Structures are given as C-alpha cells and as structure tokens.
Amino acid sequence: MTDHKTPVVLDGHNDVLLKLYRAGGLSASESFLTGRDGAIDAISAKAGGFGGGFFAVYVPSPSNLELKFEEMSKASYALPLPDPIDWEDAFPVVMAQAAILFDLEKRGALTVCRTAADLRAALGAGKMAAIFHIEGAEAIDADLHTLEVLYQAGLRSIGPVWSRSTIFGHGVPFRFPSSPDIGSGLTDHGLRLVKRCNELGIMLDLSHLNEAGFWDVARHSSQPLVATHSNAHAICPHSRNLTDKQLAAIRESDGMVGLNFAVAFLRDDGRMLADVPLEQMLRHLDHLIEHLGEDRVGLGSDYDGAVVPEDVTSCAGLPKLRQAMAKHGYDDALIAKLCHENWLRVLEKTWGS
Numbered sequence: 001m002t003d004h005k006t007p008v009v010l011d012g013h014n015d016v017l018l019k020l021y022r023a024g025g026l027s028a029s030e031s032f033l034t035g036r037d038g039a040i041d042a043i044s045a046k047a048g049g050f051g052g053g054f055f056a057v058y059v060p061s062p063s064n065l066e067l068k069f070e071e072m073s074k075a076s077y078a079l080p081l082p083d084p085i086d087w088e089d090a091f092p093v094v095m096a097q098a099a100i101l102f103d104l105e106k107r108g109a110l111t112v113c114r115t116a117a118d119l120r121a122a123l124g125a126g127k128m129a130a131i132f133h134i135e136g137a138e139a140i141d142a143d144l145h146t147l148e149v150l151y152q153a154g155l156r157s158i159g160p161v162w163s164r165s166t167i168f169g170h171g172v173p174f175r176f177p178s179s180p181d182i183g184s185g186l187t188d189h190g191l192r193l194v195k196r197c198n199e200l201g202i203m204l205d206l207s208h209l210n211e212a213g214f215w216d217v218a219r220h221s222s223q224p225l226v227a228t229h230s231n232a233h234a235i236c237p238h239s240r241n242l243t244d245k246q247l248a249a250i251r252e253s254d255g256m257v258g259l260n261f262a263v264a265f266l267r268d269d270g271r272m273l274a275d276v277p278l279e280q281m282l283r284h285l286d287h288l289i290e291h292l293g294e295d296r297v298g299l300g301s302d303y304d305g306a307v308v309p310e311d312v313t314s315c316a317g318l319p320k321l322r323q324a325m326a327k328h329g330y331d332d333a334l335i336a337k338l339c340h341e342n343w344l345r346v347l348e349k350t351w352g353s
Contacts, residue, residue: 011053012258012300176270229300258300
C-alpha cells in the first residue's frame with residue numbers, strides 16, 4: 001500500500017445528492033463528473049480511492065447553517081429540534097434527489113447497487129458503487145406504500161429519523177454534553193416500519209435515533225444493528241454518539257458502526273472546529289474496535305454534510321487516513337476491513353447475497 005490509495009473505501013454516509021439538489025438538481029449532475037466545490041466527485045474519488053457508499057437522500061429543514069455551526073463551536077450547546085416535515089412536502093424532495101442519483105448512473109458516474117453481489121462487482125470493476133439510502137423517513141407514508149415503491153426503485157437502506165421527529169420515532173437534538181437518552185422511542189408506525197424493512201431486506205440505520213428508539217429497534221429487529229455514521233460517546237459525550245452499552249448491543253447483533261468524520265462528534269470538547277488531527281479519528285476507531293471487534297467497524301464520513309478534519313476535507317484526502325492507520329499499527333488486513341470489507345459483510349447478512 002505504498003500510495004495509500006487502496007484498499008478502496010466503501011463509505012457509510014454522504015450528502016452529495018443534497019448538495020447537487022441545492023446547486024440546481026439534474027442540471028448540476030455534470031459537475032459530479034467534471035469537478036465540483038465539494039467533498040465527493042468523480043475526480044476526487046479517483047485521487048483518493050473512494051469506491052462509493054451510501055448516498056443519502058435527505059429533506060432539509062429551513063435553517064441558518066452559519067448560525068448552527070457558530071452555536072456548535074461553543075463549549076456547550078443545545079440546539080432545538082427542527083419542526084417535523086409533512087409527507088406532502090418531503091415526497092417531492094426525495095423524488096428530486098433520487099432522480100439525481102439515477103441521472104448520475106445514466107451518465108456513467110456510478111452504479112446503483114441493489115445486492116451485495118452488485119457492490120462486489122462494481123468495486124471489482126473500478127466503478128463507483130452507490131447504495132440508495134434515505135436519511136429521515138418523512139417521505140414514507142403510514143401505510144408504507146412509498147416504501148414498497150422505493151424498494152423496487154433500489155432503496156436498500158433507511159434511517160427512520162434524522163434529528164427531527166417523524167411518524168415513526170424521534171431523533172436526538174444536537175446537544176453537548178449530553179446523553180442520547182432523550183425522549184420516547186418508536187411509535188407503532190415505527191415498529192411496523194422495522195418489521196417491513198426486515199422482510200424486504202432494507203437496512204435500518206440507527207445513527208440519528210435517540211436511545212429509546214435504538215433499544216426498540218434492538219428488541220424488534222431480526223437484522224444486525226447498524227449505525228452508518230456515529231462515534232464513541234465515551235470519547236466525545238455528544239447526544240449523537242453511541243454509548244458503550246449501545247456498542248455492546250451492536251456487537252451482539254453482529255452489526256457495525258461507521259466512523260463519522262464530523263468534527264463535533266470527534267472532538268473531546270464537542271466543538272464544530274476543523275483543527276482535528278487524524279489521531280483523534282484513530283482514538284475513536286480504537287475504541288470502536290475494542291468494543292465491537294475488528295469485523296464490525298467501518299467508515300461513515302458524512303462528506304458534503306458536515307465540517308470534517310482539515311486533513312480529509314474531501315475524499316481525495318483519504319490516502320492520508322489510510323497512511324495514518326498504517327502508521328498507527330493497523331495491518332493491511334484490518335485496514336481492508338475498515339475501508340470496505342466490513343460493510344460488505346454486514347450488507348450480505350442484511351440483504352442476502
């Protein structure tokens with residue numbers, strides 16, 4: 001691994017579809033191939049050995065991001081939860097972002113993968129592999145009709161909530177310091193969503209669920225527990241991070257956690273400041289490996305959706321992270337597991353082959 005561009009990274013979470021949606025929708029797709037002002041595009045992916053991952057479809061709340069980031073740069077904060085979003089408002093946004101994903105596939109920028117075999121084939125052929133993921137289930141109706149249709153279109157992963165509440169459950173607000181034990185758990189609609197996702201083979205992402213919702217999924221789901229982009233609460237006591245008790249449940253289910261690059265969830269002080277050394281990311285990886293085992297930890301960058309460490313501001317910087325892993329003492333086999341093999345393992349278990 002002299003160039004540190006391999007093994008390729010299959011990433012647990014990115015928000016590039018939201019960025020393209022805000023930049024003009026389908027008319028912005030071309031910038032993904034030619035280069036854009038962001039963390040992920042075809043050129044940066046080739047430079048950094050980014051093989052693909054979970055492409056999130058997310059309905060944004062009206063908010064002042066500069067004000068939010070300014071508040072999260074303080075020593076402590078407790079941002080209020082955004083208001084819920086109605087199905088009628090969420091559905092067209094989800095359709096628009098999904099259309100961007102499939103337009104990127106039509107342009108040859110990526111391959112939308114519906115099976116683990118699809119993922120292996122795409123990675124083996126050097127094609128960017130994309131998993132259609134929804135972050136926050138506002139566009140899923142109570143009867144789950146939308147879920148059925150989106151599954152046929154390629155949806156293979158869903159988070160029942162982002163931080164705001166849905167008809168399915170409740171997320172955690174952005175608080176530091178704070179436990180994730182905030183609010184009530186899944187609703188009856190949420191329990192039905194868990195059951196149907198298990199039946200279809202749609203992976204449930206627990207990253208933004210509050211602790212009560214996490215334990216409801218743990219009790220009712222027959223599939224591995226997965227948090228695509230979350231970190232260790234023992235290192236950074238942020239409401240978004242996972243306690244050691246939650247990590248133990250994930251290990252018992254043979255699930256996994258993807259390391260979130262968002263600096264507020266990495267830093268001991270929970271502040272949204274980008275001067276985070278790679279060693280801090282490795283501290284979280286060490287903790288996750290200690291509590292989950294080497295087969296249940298991966299990467300979940302949150303690229304194009306968060307402030308990330310200065311050394312890895314785009315996927316072109318991923319060789320620096322691989323190099324830091326090797327210098328830290330991770331051998332080639334472990335680095336390959338962290339980069340993509342563990343995601344393939346848990347998805348094969350969830351989706352089937």
